[in-house]
Amino acid sequence: MRLLYIHQYFKTPNEPGGTRSYWIAKKLIDKGNEVTIITSSNKISQNKEIKNIDGIKVIYIKVPYNQKMNVFYRLISFVRFMLKSTYEALKVKNIDLVIATSTPLTIGFPALILKKIKKIPYLFEVRDLWPEVPIQMGALKNKLLVKLAITFEKKIYENSIHIIALSPGMKEGILKRNIANSKITVIPNMSKINEFWPREKNTELIKKLGLQVNSFKIIHFGSIGLANGVFTIIETAKLLNNNTEIEIIFIGGGSQETVMKKKCEQYNLKNVFFLGEFPMKTTSEIVNFCDVSIVSFLDLPILYTNSPNKLFDSLSAGKPIIVNSAGWTKELVENNGCGLYVNPNNPSDLVEKIHYLKSNNELVKIMGQKSRELAQNKYDKELLCEKFVKVIHNLSIN
Secondary structure (H helix, E strand, O other), X not given: OEEEEEOOOOOOOOOOOOOXXXXXXXHHHHOOOEEEEEEEEOOOOOOEEEEEEOOEEEEEEEOOOOOOOOHHHHHHHHHHHHHHHHHHHHHOXXXXXXXXXXXXXXXXXXXXXHHHHHOOOEEEEEOOOOOHHHHHOOOOOOHHHHHHHHHXXXXXXXXXXXXXXXXXXXXXXXXXOOOOHHHEXXXXXXXXXXXXXXXXXXXXXXXXXXXXXXXXXXXXXXXXXXXXXXXXXXXXXXXXXXXXXXXXXXXXOOOOHHHHHHHHHHHOOOXXXXXXXXXXXXXXXXXXHOOEEEEOOOOOHHHHHOOOHHHHHHHHOOOOEEEOOOOHHHHHHHHOOOEEEOOOOOHHHHHHHHHHHHOOHXXXXXXXXXXXXXXXXXXXXXXXXXXXXXXXHOOOXX
């Protein structure tokens, strides 16, 4: 089967960011399929570059985007990629199926156009429930635009041959648009057990990054955006009174990073470290030498549906996980004994849980073991990529 995969933020393991599409594409190729990916880049010198990456044909379109952009410039980036990717997609020949993976929701536009013009079916993957996320976060307020966005969302769902949702909550959100249950499969984000795994701590890297070798380390890695509600972590660091035995580490980037750094300067915090962005190999080393991973989001019902990469990489790394979303991730860590839930609006609760884990080394070890077991037995990318491929191969494509 010849597949066209449209994903605005496609990343390889050598780049910072989520690599789900890379692993799925690799598995599809391993099963005898041909995969062409259309994605964006602000690093290429030409308007378009084509590369072969591990057997995947990747068409890069020059469209500026980064996580520090405000809402207006992000919207411009989404529209530009929507139009350019549609133009490129129409030129690709002999395609049997399109895979369009959000966000943003505009990624569904080229898939819809190809279906209408070339009669090519498409599978739509929902990584976030748009437009409900920007609506609840206050980024989309105009009543007419809200109505148009919801209409477009329903149109994308209705015209797809199948839908992949990344969490049970996302599936519920899709069902609310009157989509048949049989049309939806839940395949959450993936643990990468060969990329993140428990091992001896890299003390040389710890020292190189300016951290203490023997401190109790809490890590938040990935996006540092508005949706992550990371200011509660900064307030927690303040309440820890610069406890030198506890270090809070951020790796990644986003729109709130600069503001957070200024807040740390204002509080004169010496126990918070912003280390920047790293490729997967270095990220894995850093996560490994930390003691606990925190997965943080704003206290909004729509964000309870998230399927965060950092959670599944933390499971794979064998780390206890602190979550603050009162949704399926809370149930996941509590029911499997691999983490704790904290109130997202109460920094004191997070302080208490950090002290609790710091003083219970055996519990940290047991939770870490349970995290690793869960990653291996239920969420490993080999298992979930196989499930994704089966969904595609079971589709009735004329």
